[in-house]
């Protein structure tokens with residue numbers, strides 16, 4: 001299968017966004033009465049990002065690249081990723097059902113969750129999905145279930161290497177006291193875990209996910225290295241190659257400051273080679289679980305400006321995108337700033353006018369519903385559009401239902417060599433009737 005070209009350059013990405021925006025207005029996928037807000041995913045860009053990921057790993061190593069469904073859980077998108085050779089990482093019964101609906105072979109689904117119920121585990125083990133066990137009690141539970149019936153699942157343990165936090169505490173999962181996994185450095189734990197492997201020949205993988213966004217590559221690679229060292233220790237102490245696979249997790253950070261993709265998957269693999277060369281000598285099968293880095297820069301969200309006003313000297317544009325689609329940005333504006341571009345009602349970029357500091361507000365009825373404060377932008381007018389960039393992961397598809405605002409439509413798009421845009425529905429806009437369902 002020929003691989004698509006490497007990810008679009010910055011200018012390409014901007015040009016493609018504008019083409020898509022103009023065509024979306026022309027086709028009324030954005031409409032000042034009927035489609036105030038919509039999200040878009042650049043499907044060519046996604047294919048190029050997937051190709052970058054595959055290319056970054058050496059050909060001699062067997063890797064399952066599982067897309068972290070929570071980053072963008074839409075079934076048609078997941079099906080597309082399956083077609084591009086991805087597996088799927090899921091962390092809830094809903095994501096599991098979405099992955100199955102998208103047609104993933106259960107053997108290419110990886111089930112991670114810190115709160116797997118007995119029934120969820122039975123389903124995963126019956127289907128043969130990979131399972132990463134989070135804690136000692138879950139290990140006992142899986143013991144029980146395997147006594148009742150064998151499973152084709154490859155089963156591993158999520159290990160917390162306790163290498164510390166990145167820049168965002170809430171996104172850091174390998175701190176000394178993280179809620180995830182079994183800690184390695186706590187007194188006696190590593191020994192106890194070696195014995196757990198000895199007693200359970202079906203325990204054949206180790207899993208680590210150091211964090212999402214904000215973790216430096218060397219911190220991530222160091223966490224992986226500790227888990228590789230643990231796998232080597234298990235195999236040495238047991239005198240057999242019981243640990244055959246290492247699941248590296250996801251978490252490659254995304255650059256939200258401009259259109260360049262940095263760091264790259266190749267950068268990360270370079271750091272992994274430096275910290276844990278054993279990963280690539282062909283003795284281990286590998287899995288990855290990237291989410292944000294595959295989708296974020298391949299998506300944007302567009303919304304109409306409804307009104308503009310001045311309040312106590314503060315210039316405000318009230319738009320239809322707020323906390324319902326940009327939850328993290330609204331509640332943690334310093335941690336999750338987004339680039340915003342201004343467009344004419346036609347979708348064409350507003351250029352020429354001197355930028356003026358403006359607050360870009362959302363429609364929600366609370367004062368903090370702001371996408372940006374004092375952001376220099378060409379003066380916005382009612383009927384203009386704003387685009388929130390790099391929102392292909394964890395934005396419109398992780399909706400926050402405030403003020404009964406409905407979920408917006410999500411459209412995939414491709415652009416051919418002549419600049420013609422084709423859309424493909426990924427999710428329809430939620431009709432208001434759906435908010436009126438009676439109890440029961």
Ligand SMILES: *Cc1c(COP(=O)(O)O)cnc(C)c1O
Pocket residue numbers: 068070071089091112209211212213249250251252289290291292293
């Ligand atoms: C969220 C998560 C991922 C994906 O993280 P990204 O930052 O989106 O790459 C992968 N694995 C696990 C266990 C996760 O919780």
